[in-house]
Amino acid sequence: MPRRRLRSRSLRRIHVKLPGGSTVLRYARRKPSHAQCAGCKKNLSGVPRLSSTKMHNLAKTKKRPERPFGGVYCSRCSRAKILEMIRK
Numbered sequence: 001m002p003r004r005r006l007r008s009r010s011l012r013r014i015h016v017k018l019p020g021g022s023t024v025l026r027y028a029r030r031k032p033s034h035a036q037c038a039g040c041k042k043n044l045s046g047v048p049r050l051s052s053t054k055m056h057n058l059a060k061t062k063k064r065p066e067r068p069f070g071g072v073y074c075s076r077c078s079r080a081k082i083l084e085m086i087r088k
Helices: 052-056 075-087
Strands: 011-017 023-029
Touching: none
Parallel strands: none
Antiparallel strands: 011 023
């Protein structure tokens, strides 16, 4: 029976094969879900799947794409948003 704190399904179970031939269970945190576009709810590319603490340590340019609305809207929705702002 694993330790009580490891029984939760919030931790992933990873079977690791050791050099001796035996396999052991390792426990790791699950990755957070993908960042989603605010307009069409599509997964955003260019935004890493990291926890907020690890994201905090990344450089600003590695957190989201370098364009207006980068990290909030996908490229198609951001293009539409910019055109909408120009037409007003």
